Amino acid sequence: MLLTSLLFPLLALGSALPDKPNTDVSTFTNPVLPGWHSDPSCIQKDGIFLCVTSTFISFPGLPVYASKDLVNWRLISHVWNREKQLPGISWKTVGQQQGMYAPTIRYHKGEYYVICEYLGVGDIIGVIFKTKDPWNEASWSDPVTFKPTHIDPDLFWDDDGKVYSATHGITLQELNLETGALTPELNIWNGTGGVWPEGPHIYKRDGYYYLMIAEGGTAEDHAITIARAKKITGPYEAYENNPILTNRGTDEYFQTVGHGDLFQDTKGNWWGLCLATRITQQGVSPMGREAVLFNATWNKGEWPVLQPVRGRMPGNLLPKPTRNVPGNGPFNGDPDNYDLKKTGKIPPHFVHHRVPREGTFSLSPKGMKIIPSRNNVTGVIGGNEIELSGQRGVAFIGRRQTHTLFKFSIDVDFKPKKEDQEAGITVFRTQVDHIDLGIVRNKKSELSLRFRATGPSPPA
Incomplete structure (x- = not known):
């Protein structure tokens, strides 16, 4: 078969009408990463935001997007872009819910790291990729592999140089990034009672270790909850006003809100991306789980306050709108x-x-x-x-x-x-x-x- 041209093509997962570049900083519209972009994890380095999302069994895997204004996101690379990085691994999966998902991206001492797991038939393989240049797709390393006991690994460097990975459960282990060796796991929190406490991220702020997780399943009860401790190993105290972000029990257009990550811009403002779905009146979500943006307020010594996810959001704290973003890939949502x-x-x-x-x-x-x-x-x-x-x-x-x-x-x-x-x-x-x-x-x-x-x- 020969394809000669594509206009707004839909060959598999769909296409879009043109998006206009964001020029109004008073508001912004969710999703900022429209289309299937579940489990977003993001950082900011030198005024450029980088975000990676799940791909499960699709290939290339783990797309990396860059933005300077949090609204216009350009595809700059894929972390898993060569079959030989994990040879034969895709043959070990059967269902759509397997594969590579729930990544975490972090920057440390000149290198960008992405950690996640590859879930196959009866097996979990942890993978750690790294690069000094995320704009160069070929520079993403072959992964260091490890044997996690649970899914959704996080990556956190403590002040003493030790590296930790929290996973579904919620468990905590020290992790050797060069060998993949893990210390015995320690259960540090079980969430607030919702099913499937998962997607953990650890942040250290004002003498506390904050542990933010997703729980409640992946449907309408999905939510983000948080706890904190004076030591990374606990004991963790749950926030009395949990969940800190959810649309459960509402008739909002965006549902299944959860599994997010927090980060700061160059002015110290806090932001977060999480997943959500646009639910139709028939109860279906043809675009799948998308990435939505929200503002956060995090005062010293206090708990973060996350802005509820809506379609139209106040954007008065957004960076100046621009598409002057390094890279050669398209901006997400643009027409083809x-x-x-x-x-x-x-x-x-x-x-x-x-x-x-x-x-x-x-x-x-x-x-x-x-x-x-x-x-x-x-x-x-x-x-x-x-x-x-x-x-x-x-x-x-x-x-x-x-x-x-x-x-x-x-x-x-x-x-x-x-x-x-x-x-x-x-x-x-x-x-x-x-x-x-x-x-x-x-x-x-x-x-x-x-x-x-x-x-x-x-x-x-």
Whole structure:
């Protein structure tokens, strides 16, 4: 199959109507990272904010975005961008909920670190990537691996130089960043009673260690809670007014608010990004879990006060709006209009469902050539043949859906030679939840259009 052009393309996860650059600092609009950007973790270094988000089994993994104003975010690299960084790892996953997620990004003594886990079938692998130049995708290291007992590892340097990782539970261990060695785990807090206390981040401020976590599950009860202690090992005292951020029990458009990170701008103002979903009246969220911005007030010796997440937020403390951000990648949410006969490279924000087979996608003066996989995007879930299950990758490329209303089109040159060979477009959520429109060779050796819908409630 040959793709020759894309206009606001939807090849997998969607596309968007154009976003206007932010020019009004009195307010801003959430989500600031529209489209699937769950579990955001962010830092600020030299006036540039960097944020990394989860990708689960998609590839390339762990996108890194840069911004100077917290609203306009440019893709600058992917942490996991080479299959050989973790060879064969993507074959060890089955479901969409596995893979690489809940990353933490931190800066320490000239190097940027990203820590997370890769969850496979019955196994968790901790991974630590680092670079001195996050704008150079090739500079992200092969990971140091370790064996965490839980998911969602955090990364924290204490004043004495010791490095700690807090994980789901909430547990704490010392971590050797060079070898991956861990000390025995210590349970330091169980949250406030919500299910799945996870996504921990530790901050040291005014003589206290603050432990901020997510709990309540990943649906409407999701929330952010916090505790603090005089020693990193505890005992931790829970804040009496927990949760400090949630939209549970409300009819707000943004729901499932939780799993966030806090950071400061150059003027000392506190900000946070967390995940949220835009829930329709039908109770669905086609864009998935997105990243939303909120302001925080954190007075000396007190607990942080986080601004409730809404669509329109006050932005009087925002840095001056600008798109003068280093990097060559696109700004998230911008429209796409590509002539693939002329681009010379695959757009960097396009993603695959698992690591693609080598040679599946290539560009030429005729456009993007795609070598079909044996299986379609559904595959044979739970099948014994890895080629048909989708674990070895499928001939699939797409971009995140960032709006509920959008336009897209593609030009395709497809000449199938065998019955049931198919190519087309898909609105894709998981292997068992997608809507497809394909060009297929039928039993009469003719080309026809085939509409397919899978999932718990496919369209009639």
